[in-house]
Amino acid sequence: MPELPEIRTIAAGLDDALAGHTLSGLEVARPQCLNGTPGEMRDWILARRVVRVKPRGKWILFSLDDIAGDLVAINLGMGAEIRLPGAAEEPPDHYRVRLHTREGSGVFIRFWWLGHVHYVPGDDETHPVRLLGPDALDEGLDVDAFRGLLEGRRGGIKAFLLDQRRIAGIGNFYAHDILARAGVHPLRKIPTLGDDEIAGLHRSIREVLGESLDLGGADYERDIFGRPGRFSRESFIVGYREGTPCGLCGTTVVRIRTGSTPGDICPGCQPLPEDRT
Template sequence: MPELPEIYNLAMQMNKELQGKTIADIDIVQEKCLNVNSGEFKELLTGQSIGETQSRGKWIFTAAGKDTTLLLNLGMGGDVLYHKPGSETEGKYKLKFKYTDGTALSINFWWFGYVHIVKNNEIKSHKMTSTLGISPVEPEFTSDYFKKLLTGKKCSLKTLLLDQKTIAGIGNVYAQDILFTARLHPERKVHQLSDDETERLYKAIVDNLHFAAAHGGLKFEKDLYGNSGGIESFLVGYKEGQPCPVCKTSIEKIKTGSTASYICPNCQRQE
């Protein structure tokens, strides 16, 4: 499942390749990924010029015309691929945008995903994105801002990281090494953190996500051009039974709510 680093890179690439293009036609294979029917979707977008593309958490926002925005979420996984003029669209896709210059953008979902068209004056009421929290790649995500986010919270650290209403973009994949880097147990409570631990967690979030984005994200995810990411392995994530990279203690897999977590029981003690 793509998380912040992969979505951030896709949005940057889409902004570079698509801005200024005009939509000539849209091939819709799976209507259920839309928030309106196929006819209305095409009517609203055909002939519109593409503006800026940005990401927030696991969502991509693309300006389409003066009054509407395209919202894209890949759900549990998928591919967003850019096609040059004359190139064939390889593999299956659920949606394909064709532009007047002969280029195209195909979108495929492995399981489920969303492509919504929303009027700009209604974005704040769009149920799936209106409550998104801050993205750790935003300049506003400072240490002081992070400390304020934690005020009054009594949930576990794992719950905090996965709560898209608080911090948008982190999923179960990146949460593993973020907590390990901070040397914090996933079931520690937020209100129990010392100032030093809070700063370590903040730094671990920023450093891990920026590092992953700079290296193209995970190897099993693809960018806009079909290239795989450069992150091939984790520090402790999904390495049950293997030695901790710091102290060599065997990595354990534990149950944390509805998710599994991978920890070093020595480096991440539950105090």
């Protein structure tokens, strides 16, 4: 499932390829992924210029000219391929949506499961993309701003990190190691976290996501040219290492339930004192 490093990699490629181009065609093989009929969608977005393509949490946003805030918002759901077709390339099997531009470029989108291509008008304040928290790698999200996000929150820290309305772009794949590197158990309640632990979480978010972004994202996702990322889960210290030694202290990693998601933790690095839950 693509998270912030993969989304940023794909969005940067699309921005290079499509910014300044005018949308001229839309083919839809699976209308359920749209938030209107294919005809409505064509009326809303065709003949409009793509000003920029930007990542936002787990979304990819095409900003459209003429109306400030008007967007095509793409969510890759549980995983997807977004490809810029080569000049002579046939469409991949089972693509769901194809966009063409007047300049002769375009994009194929193939969702594995639960993807969306939405039109979001500039004055729509209720669409999920308007309700996102700051991007986890946002320049302005320094440690004080991160502490501010946690203020007054009473729930568990992992649930907070995965809640896109609080902080955007983190999913379960990177959450294991973000918590482990900070030495924080996923079930810790936010009010029990000390200043050092909050600073450690802020630092590990930057490190874990930043390392993957520098490598073009996870190796099970691909960029718009079909090239896989170079970040391997082998470099995690606890994530997906159940039954093997923690990369920091050697304690055996265990898998626990953390809300609706599994969590890999190191009982040595991430103790859960009874009075801290």
